[in-house]
Amino acid sequence: VLIEVNCETDFVARTDDFQKLVRDLAMQVAGLAPLYVDIDRIPAAELEAKKAALLADNALQAKPENIREKIVDGQLNKWFKEVVLLEQPFRDEDRTVRDLVTEKIATIGENIRVRRFTRYALGEEL
Amino acid sequence: VLIEVNCETDFVARTDDFQKLVRDLAMQVAGLAPLYVDIDRIPAAELEAKKAALLADNALQAKPENIREKIVDGQLNKWFKEVVLLEQPFRDEDRTVRDLVTEKIATIGENIRVRRFTRYALGEEL
Numbered sequence: 001v002l003i004e005v006n007c008e009t010d011f012v013a014r015t016d017d018f019q020k021l022v023r024d025l026a027m028q029v030a031g032l033a034p035l036y037v038d039i040d041r042i043p044a045a046e047l048e049a050k051k052a053a054l055l056a057d058n059a060l061q062a063k064p065e066n067i068r069e070k071i072v073d074g075q076l077n078k079w080f081k082e083v084v085l086l087e088q089p090f091r092d093e094d095r096t097v098r099d100l101v102t103e104k105i106a107t108i109g110e111n112i113r114v115r116r117f118t119r120y121a122l123g124e125e126l
Numbered sequence: 127v128l129i130e131v132n133c134e135t136d137f138v139a140r141t142d143d144f145q146k147l148v149r150d151l152a153m154q155v156a157g158l159a160p161l162y163v164d165i166d167r168i169p170a171a172e173l174e175a176k177k178a179a180l181l182a183d184n185a186l187q188a189k190p191e192n193i194r195e196k197i198v199d200g201q202l203n204k205w206f207k208e209v210v211l212l213e214q215p216f217r218d219e220d221r222t223v224r225d226l227v228t229e230k231i232a233t234i235g236e237n238i239r240v241r242r243f244t245r246y247a248l249g250e251e252l
Contacts, residue, residue, distance in 0.1 A: 001128070002127070002128035002244055002246060004246050115252070116246070116252060118128055118244040120128060120130050120242070126241070126242060
């Protein structure tokens, strides 16, 4: 796993607290294999395709029209929790990775941004 | 830098010799910022665009037609030595990275393949 996490100063970048955060985030990427840093990084075409697939579902089509969108929204949120790093639960905790980063921003007192990551899996097709 | 280098057995993967090769290759990627592992990994459209740009050059158009292709081939080879990891000179040595890998295959006695790499640069646009 290669991960880029930005803070504002070299001073913070060198602190144990920040470096522990980066390690924790890298372990999260290694273990839970997210595909995107944040929801807005999902390619529009992929998001549309996912939405269309959910809408086409037979069980959904049997529901009243006025609640279908709500159901699909719920299913999309569930999908985000799988593929989006910041929406994933952190370890087996109640908080998300986004919550963890937000807490660190508060305790460290500098903005922190997970910018990108790359994950290689063994035996993965290229 | 994240780099994947494949060999055939776990035994070789754990040797100092192989691990030194992987570190050397990672340093090469860090320092010389290649874009592709090998020539055949350059996207066809990019290779065509590069060729077209070289062919459109005024100085080239002033040369006799029968030698233009040779000149462009030479310029392409020069470009490969910049953007293709295996074609780059290894450090300041006469051998290329491909030569280095080939030598290691001979001394280690197992096939070795540089499969992919990812390089993050500071301040790089996404």
